[in-house]
Amino acid sequence: MMQATTFERAPMIAITALRVLVGWHFLYEGLAKLTAPSWTAAGYLKQAKGPLAESFRWLATRPDMLATADLMTMWGLTIVGACLILGLFTRLASLAGIGFILLFYLAAPPLIGYFYAIPSEGSYLIVNKNLVEAAALVVILLTGSGRFAGLDRIVHGLISRRPRLAAA
Amino acid sequence: MRADAPDLDGGIGIAEPRERGDLWRFSHEAMHTVFEVYASHPDERYAAQAAQAAFALVDRLEGDLSRFRSNSDITRVNQLTAGESARVGEAALECLLIARHLYDVTDGAFDVAIGTGLPSLEIDADDFLIRATAGGVRVDLGGIGKGYAVDLMAELLEEWGVERAFVHGGFSSAVALETPAACDGWPLTLSDPREPSRVFSRLSMRQTALSASGVRKGDHILDPRTRTPVRGRLAAWVALPRPGTAASGHEGFRLAPAAVADGLTTAFMLLGVDRIAALCARSPGLEAWILPDGVSACAADLLHFNGRATPGDDDGGRGRQAK
Amino acid sequence: MADEDDKRNSRVPAVSGAPPKLGRRDLLMGLSTVPALGLFGYAWNRQQQYRRGREAAAAATPAAAAGLQEINVALLGAGAQGQVLMEAMLRIPGLRFRAVCDIWTEYNLRRVVNTLKRFKQEPNGYADYREMLDKEKELDAVIVATPDFWHARHATDALKAGKHVYCEKEMSNTLEGARSMVLAQRETGKLLQIGHQRRSNPRYIHCYQKLLGEAKLLGRIVTVNGQWNRAVAPDLGAPDRYAIPEATLKQYGFKDMHQFRNWRWYKGLGGGPIVDLGSHQIDIYNWFLGAPPSGVMASGGLLYYDPKTHEWHDTVMVMYDYDTPVGPAKAYYQTQTTNGSQGYYESFMGDQGTLLISESELNYAGQLYRDPNAPAWDEWIQKGYVSAPKEQEAKEQTGSGAIADVRESVAPDQHTVPVSLRDPYHQPHLQNFFDTIRGKATLNCPAEIGYESAVSVLKVNEAIEAKSRLSFKPEDFKV
Numbered sequence: 001m002m003q004a005t006t007f008e009r010a011p012m013i014a015i016t017a018l019r020v021l022v023g024w025h026f027l028y029e030g031l032a033k034l035t036a037p038s039w040t041a042a043g044y045l046k047q048a049k050g051p052l053a054e055s056f057r058w059l060a061t062r063p064d065m066l067a068t069a070d071l072m073t074m075w076g077l078t079i080v081g082a083c084l085i086l087g088l089f090t091r092l093a094s095l096a097g098i099g100f101i102l103l104f105y106l107a108a109p110p111l112i113g114y115f116y117a118i119p120s121e122g123s124y125l126i127v128n129k130n131l132v133e134a135a136a137l138v139v140i141l142l143t144g145s146g147r148f149a150g151l152d153r154i155v156h157g158l159i160s161r162r163p164r165l166a167a168a
Numbered sequence: 169m170r171a172d173a174p175d176l177d178g179g180i181g182i183a184e185p186r187e188r189g190d191l192w193r194f195s196h197e198a199m200h201t202v203f204e205v206y207a208s209h210p211d212e213r214y215a216a217q218a219a220q221a222a223f224a225l226v227d228r229l230e231g232d233l234s235r236f237r238s239n240s241d242i243t244r245v246n247q248l249t250a251g252e253s254a255r256v257g258e259a260a261l262e263c264l265l266i267a268r269h270l271y272d273v274t275d276g277a278f279d280v281a282i283g284t285g286l287p288s289l290e291i292d293a294d295d296f297l298i299r300a301t302a303g304g305v306r307v308d309l310g311g312i313g314k315g316y317a318v319d320l321m322a323e324l325l326e327e328w329g330v331e332r333a334f335v336h337g338g339f340s341s342a343v344a345l346e347t348p349a350a351c352d353g354w355p356l357t358l359s360d361p362r363e364p365s366r367v368f369s370r371l372s373m374r375q376t377a378l379s380a381s382g383v384r385k386g387d388h389i390l391d392p393r394t395r396t397p398v399r400g401r402l403a404a405w406v407a408l409p410r411p412g413t414a415a416s417g418h419e420g421f422r423l424a425p426a427a428v429a430d431g432l433t434t435a436f437m438l439l440g441v442d443r444i445a446a447l448c449a450r451s452p453g454l455e456a457w458i459l460p461d462g463v464s465a466c467a468a469d470l471l472h473f474n475g476r477a478t479p480g481d482d483d484g485g486r487g488r489q490a491k
Numbered sequence: 492m493a494d495e496d497d498k499r500n501s502r503v504p505a506v507s508g509a510p511p512k513l514g515r516r517d518l519l520m521g522l523s524t525v526p527a528l529g530l531f532g533y534a535w536n537r538q539q540q541y542r543r544g545r546e547a548a549a550a551a552t553p554a555a556a557a558g559l560q561e562i563n564v565a566l567l568g569a570g571a572q573g574q575v576l577m578e579a580m581l582r583i584p585g586l587r588f589r590a591v592c593d594i595w596t597e598y599n600l601r602r603v604v605n606t607l608k609r610f611k612q613e614p615n616g617y618a619d620y621r622e623m624l625d626k627e628k629e630l631d632a633v634i635v636a637t638p639d640f641w642h643a644r645h646a647t648d649a650l651k652a653g654k655h656v657y658c659e660k661e662m663s664n665t666l667e668g669a670r671s672m673v674l675a676q677r678e679t680g681k682l683l684q685i686g687h688q689r690r691s692n693p694r695y696i697h698c699y700q701k702l703l704g705e706a707k708l709l710g711r712i713v714t715v716n717g718q719w720n721r722a723v724a725p726d727l728g729a730p731d732r733y734a735i736p737e738a739t740l741k742q743y744g745f746k747d748m749h750q751f752r753n754w755r756w757y758k759g760l761g762g763g764p765i766v767d768l769g770s771h772q773i774d775i776y777n778w779f780l781g782a783p784p785s786g787v788m789a790s791g792g793l794l795y796y797d798p799k800t801h802e803w804h805d806t807v808m809v810m811y812d813y814d815t816p817v818g819p820a821k822a823y824y825q826t827q828t829t830n831g832s833q834g835y836y837e838s839f840m841g842d843q844g845t846l847l848i849s850e851s852e853l854n855y856a857g858q859l860y861r862d863p864n865a866p867a868w869d870e871w872i873q874k875g876y877v878s879a880p881k882e883q884e885a886k887e888q889t890g891s892g893a894i895a896d897v898r899e900s901v902a903p904d905q906h907t908v909p910v911s912l913r914d915p916y917h918q919p920h921l922q923n924f925f926d927t928i929r930g931k932a933t934l935n936c937p938a939e940i941g942y943e944s945a946v947s948v949l950k951v952n953e954a955i956e957a958k959s960r961l962s963f964k965p966e967d968f969k970v
Contacts, residue, residue, distance in 0.1 A: 020527045027531060035539075085527050154521035157513040217728025238852045238911045247913070255582045258609065296581075296610060328730040 015145045016087070022136055023084025026097060030078030040070050050109040076100060084140070087150010094141035098134050105130040178339045178364055179380025179403055182206070183355035191348060194219035198226045199234070199314055201338030205321070208332035208348035218328040222321040222335070229320065232259045233313045235306075242307055245289070248300035253292075261296050263309050263316050264289070266424060270312075270431040273447070278435035279392035280307050315341040315379055315430030319422070322410070339364075340380045343410065343426050344373040358405050358457055358470070368470050369457065375410045379429035381437050391438055403459040404436035432456070441471065448473040559585040562925055563629050565654075567620055567645055568636035569593035569603040572659055576636055577603060579918040581610055583925065590627050592617040594743050595751075598733040618739075620645060624652040632928060634921075635659060638754045639761050640744065643668030646683065647675040655682040657924045661770045662938075662945040664762055669945040673970040676938045682927055684934045685941025687774045688920035689850055694857055697876075697910040698846060699779060706871045708859065709841030712815070715776055715822035716838040719768040722831030726800060727752040749800065756801040763803025764826045765791065765951050771850070772837050774936075774944035776811065776822050779839055783943045784822070786812040786962045789954040795829045805829065809951050848908065850916060857908030868906070880904035943968045 033039040041060070048056035059065055076096060083093035105128070146152030192215050194205045203226055209215040235242050241260035248254055256264075267280040268291060279286055284306045290299040309316075314337035321335045322343040334354045336342035340361075344354040353372030360366040361382025371378075382403035383389060391398045408425040436444055436456055448454050458471040564586050566573055570593070580586055588607050591614045593600040604616045617623040624630075633649040635642060635658040643663045649656045650672075662685050663669040676683040689695045702708045726749065734748055744760070745751040755761035777783050791804035806829070811822040836849035843865035849855035859877055861868055871877050881904070912919070926932035946968050954961045 016524065020524055024527070024531055028535075031535065082528065085524055085531065087521075087524050149520045149523045151521055151525075153517050154513060157517050157521070213725070214728060214731070216725045218730075220725050221728070236853065239913050239915060244913055257578055257581070258606070294611075327732075328728075329732060 012143070012145060012148045015140060015143050016149045018136055019087065019090070019140045019145045019150070020085050022097070022133060022140065023081045023086075023093075025081070025133070026077050026084060026100075027081025030074055030076070030081055033074040034078060039074065040066065041073060042066060044107065048107040050106055052106050056107050073100070087146035087152050088155070090144070090146025090150060090152050091141055094137045097137045098141070101130050101134040101137070105134070179359060179361040179382050179405060180336065180339050180342050180378055181357035181359040181364055181367065182334065182336075183357060183370070188348060192216065192219075194223075196223035196226065198223070199230050199317065199337065201314065201340075203317070203321070203337045204335070205325070206334040206354075207325070207330050209330050214328075215330055218325055218330045221328065222324050225320055225324055226317045226337075229259050229313070229317050232257055233263060233309050233316075235308050235310075242309055245298050245300075246306050248298070248305070249303040250300060253297050253299040256296055256298055258296070259316070259320075261291070261293060261298075262422060262424065263312055263427065264291055264298065264307070265293065266312060266316070266427050266431065267307075267309070270428065270435065274432070274435040274439060276393045277391075277438045278311065278431045280309055280311055281305050281392070282308065282390060283392040283395045311434045312427040312430045314338060315377070315426035315428070316424050317341075318343050318426045319377070319424040322426075341426050341430050342378045344376050344378070345410075347374045361403055368459065371407075373407070376407050377410060377425035377429045378405065378407045379426060379433045380405045381433035383437070389437055398438065399461055401437050401458055401461050404433045405457040406432040406436065407455040408432075409453045445473050560929065561585055561587045562928055563587050563589045563627075563631045565590040565592065565623060565627060565630050565633045566603065566614075566636065567592045567623070567633050567649070568638075568641075568659075569599040570595070570636065573599070573634075573636035574603060575915075576634055576657075576659075576917055576921065577606070579915040579921055580634075581607075582914065582918060583922055586925065588612040588614040589630055590615045590617060590623050592620045592623045594618050594739060595733070595735055597735075598730070621648070624648060624654075630654055632657065632924070639664040639766070640668075640754070640759060643671050646672045650675045650679045650681045650683060653679070653681065655924070655928050657684045657686060657921065658941075659686040660774075660941070660944075661762065661766045661948060662941045664760065664766070664949075666946065666949055669942050669949075670970050673938045673942050682924070682934060683938040683941075684920070684924040684927070685936045685938065685944075686917070686920065687771060687936045687941065687944065688917045689771060689775055690778065690935040690940075691920035691923045692850065692912055692916070693919060694848065694852070694908055694910045694912055695775065697908060698848060698857070701876045702846065702859070702871075702908075703779060703839075706868075706876055708844050708861070708868065708871065708877070709839055709846055710843030710862075710865065711817050712780060712839050712841040713818070713820050714840045715780070715820065716840065717772045717776065717823070717836065718825040718833070719764070719772065719835040720826075720831050720833055721764070721768070721828045723795070723829050753800065756796075756803050758802045761803070762949065762952060763807075764805065764828050765803075765807040765809070766948055768826050768835070769807070769809070769824055769951070770944065770948050772835070773809075773811075773824060773948050775837055776813075776824070777943055777947060779837075780813050780815045780820055780822070781817075782813055782815045783965075783968045784811040784947050784963055785814045786960055787947075787950050787954050788960045789951045790958075791952075791955040803952070804955060807951065807955065809954075811947070852912060857910075859906040859908065861904045861906065868904075872906075875909060877906040878909045880906050939970070942970055 045056045045060035045066075059069060077100065080093045080097045080100070083089050084097065144152075147156055188208065190210055191206065191208050192212050194207070194216060196203050196219075203223065205219040205222060207215040207219060209218075231237055231239075232241050234240050235246060237243060241254070241256040244254045245256065245260070245264075264280075267278075268286065268289075270278045271280075271286050281289075284304055285302055286305065286307070288300060288302040289305055289307075290301060292299060318335050318337050318341045322333070322345055325331070325333050325335065325345065331346045332348050333345045334342065335345070342356070344356065347353055353374045356371045356373055356378065357367045358369040358371065358380070360368065361380060380403065383401075389398060390396070406429040408429045410425050411423045432447075432454075433456075436458060439447075441458065441460075444456055444458065448456055454474075456473040458473070459469060460471065562585060564580065566577060566588065569577075569591050573593070580588075591600060591603050591607065593603070596616070596618050600616050600618070604614055607614050615623075615627070617626075624633075632655040633645075635645045635649065635656060637645055637659075639661050640663075642658055642661075643665075646656045646658045656676075658672070662672060672683060729748055729752055735751065737747070740747060740751055745754065750757055750760070755767050756763060761767065787809060789807060789809040791807035793801055793804055794806045796805050806827040807825070809824040811824070813820040813822060834849065834851060834854050836847060836855045838848075839846045843862050845858075845860040845862075847855055847858045847860075849857075861880070868877060872879050920935065923932055923935050927934050946963070950961060950963070
């Protein structure tokens with residue numbers, strides 16, 4: 001079990017703010033898909049590029065698997081977002097968030113040679129906003145901000161009441 | 169884009185193909201120009217029917233997109249006053265999405281509204297609605313309509329199984345599909361729009377969209393950003409690879425390479441050389457040729473950009489050129 | 492932080508069994524980010540309200556404001572014409588596509604269903620129209636755009652299933668078929684609109700009501716001329732990979748794929764160009780002249796196309812006699828499919844003026860010519876019924892005071908019809924159909940009127956065979 005934070009207060013507040021912002025973003029993305037009439041990842045999957053493009057496109061052709069993927073994405077994003085904002089099960093949520101973002105990144109990696117020829121806004125070279133957000137989640141994962149300012153603190157407090165768990 | 173004269177056709181040529189028993193050529197007038205389908209297919213009658221279906225498609229598109237038709241989608245958009253919205257069909261929506269995207273990417277050098285306020289049109293892709301936040305916007309899709317038509321014609325021919333084909337509209341928007349058997353590419357030429365017999369460069373192309381823009385000697389182009397006439401370049405060409413069949417466009421809308429190429433050639437008549445080089449550099453696969461003004465207009469003056477850092481000589485690294 | 496550790500350590504009970512208390516600081520810090528969720532909820536709400544407001548504004552057409560009841564529609568026939576009608580209907584608010592039916596399931600049906608899905612409709616796809624009528628419980632109207640020889644069956648079955656029907660022209664390829672449709676409409680009391688879309692075209696309505704009806708600008712119409720010229724075209728084909736199985740084709744009355752695609756040229760399925768094209772314009776003749784024809788003479792032949800694949804006439808010339816309310820008139824109509832110059836138009840020639848009009852505003856904007864002997868049109872120009880005349884050049888006098896050459900008449904003033912159609916050609920007629928379903932209008936081309944036109948048009952092929960003048964009796968036009 002990870003040690004509680006030993007960082008200074010100010011950085012922890014900053015990381016908590018970062019956690020809330022990322023959580024907000026995830027929550028919005030998840031809710032927007034949940035409330036949009038029949039959202040599906042199909043279009044997004046069909047235009048996948050990069051090394052995993054084939055798998056993504058294949059997924060789009062299997063309606064049963066696609067439905068599961070859609071459900072997992074919509075609810076996953078929502079739950080991860082809510083948890084991050086609340087600071088509940090932060091590490092789990094961060095891991096899941098990193099997982100989602102890596103999938104999205106791999107579906108459209110801004111690598112030279114994969115990028116389609118039509119010019120578009122901004123220029124990305126390997127690093128795009130997805131990757132930056134994933135890195136933010138890594139920071140959140142490693143610094144236990146939920147335990148600092150989040151429901152995790154209460155949960156941890158409740159759990160640590162029991163002597164044998166606290167000793168683990 | 170020009171003040172009143174019609175777009176000058178031409179700029180792309182096709183070297184006379186050797187006598188082939190299975191190469192057919194079909195023509196059709198539409199959109200103030202002539203569209204043609206060159207098809208390599210063992211069954212001439214089937215190829216003719218496929219070409220005819222493609223031409224019928226062009227006619228339908230003209231009905232939707234032409235600002236000269238009183239009941240086209242675009243005419244209806246042009247009549248919107250502030251706050252009004254109009255429902256449009258797929259063709260108009262996709263063209264406007266492409267137009268808007270190119271407007272952003274070229275900082276307004278390509279502007280289908282020619283400075284009358286394209287950004288004030290809200291495009292609601294979900295509901296196929298165009299909402300005008302200000303009146304007076306006048307859209308003219310002449311700059312990408314032919315390219316879009318050619319893209320859709322190419323898709324239709326593929327649907328019919330006529331995959332070895334070359335399609336063009338007025339020799340200024342073209343798509344090369346698969347090549348005739350035993351050919352590496354369709355033998356195309358970049359020629360002087362004013363004098364088609366003067367060839368600047370020879371290319372061998374397959375699965376590529378190619379577009380050309382040019383001006384008559386002494387003519388001016390209207391720069392949509394300043395709404396003043398400027399002396400542009402003499403000519404510009406753009407080539408884009410056709411996306412694979414699995415790839416589709418942003419949000420399910422199609423990537424229409426000939427339409428995009430059309431818009432880019434129009435913009436490249438105005439944009440600075442460094443800007444063009446930058447755009448090409450970060451879009452691998454995008455190739456451009458520029459014939460600057462004030463030169464004697466011969467092949468050696470042709471600037472070529474092909475996604476590498478420096479503009480330069482003609483033998484660009486894509487290996488698609490044959491001298 | 493040292494503070495924290497101490498606090499935590501202090502929570503570990505010295506004696507097992509006694510639960511430690513969560514410090515107040517812990518609770519405060521623990522709940523510190525919960526307000527962020529509240530803020531999110533608030534922002535989300537505001538955004539939803541804004542979006543709903545925008546949607547309401549966008550959908551706030553006069554129709555929607557009047558509490559439009561949605562009409563459930565099925566499209567029967569998803570071919571070229573079906574797709575044209577669909578495009579027009581997508582621009583009409585208040586419609587819900589419940590079903591699409593076409594036997595070409597792999598191509599046309601799939602394409603139309605996919606297009607409708609992109610427009611947020613969710614129609615079910617059918618190959619068998621009977622199955623569709625049985626299974627679709629929430630259907631108000633059926634749009635029939637199948638080949639002519641199927642119109643009677645499709646329309647009557649749909650009417651008897653309790654649906655309103657919009658049926659493409661020609662009403663049927665046979666008189667019996669057309670008659671059965673009128674009878675079914677009477678029997679069921681449902682609406683049946685025949686797809687002569689010019690009857691709802693605002694330009695044509697303006698000409699009929701204002702120019703002919705009110706202003707009587709043309710005086711007495713004595714002759715009418717009309718044509719539809721179309722260029723040579725190869726037969727329609729189909730993508731190889733989407734060929735329909737022979738068994739299916741035969742089940743629906745088609746010999747093979749070629750006949751399926753080119754049914755218009757085959758006897759028993761269609762009526763050839765005179766029915767495909769002439770139908771529209773001859774219907775306008777009847778409308779504007781105020782009477783059906785009293786006689787017809789026609790000549791036609793297959794002059795150009797391959798008789799193995801074309802059974803009907805590719806070139807037809809027709810002469811109609813009319814007993815109009817204001818006197819006899821003759822109308823000439825031509826259709827040919829070997830040359831497209833001058834396209835299609837109708838020209839109504841009266842003793843005081845001429846009206847030259849076409850559905851295609853681009854080619855014929857609706858020109859009106861005033862005969863020099865006719866009274867001035869100033870009143871009508873002021874009312875906005877016609878535009879002001881274009882400047883005409885004056886003819887020069889010859890010699891000194893010599894009378895102008897009497898063989899040439901002075902060029903008449905040219906005016907235009909000041910009404911434009913901004914919508915797809917079929918939209919007004921479909922809108923009229925749906926408005927009538929809602930009780931807000933009456934049909935512009937109900938079954939009885941469609942029947943009159945069908946009789947007028949179908950007789951032409953008969954007249955060509957007969958090689959002599961055929962007469963109509965007034966009873967011929969009634970069912």
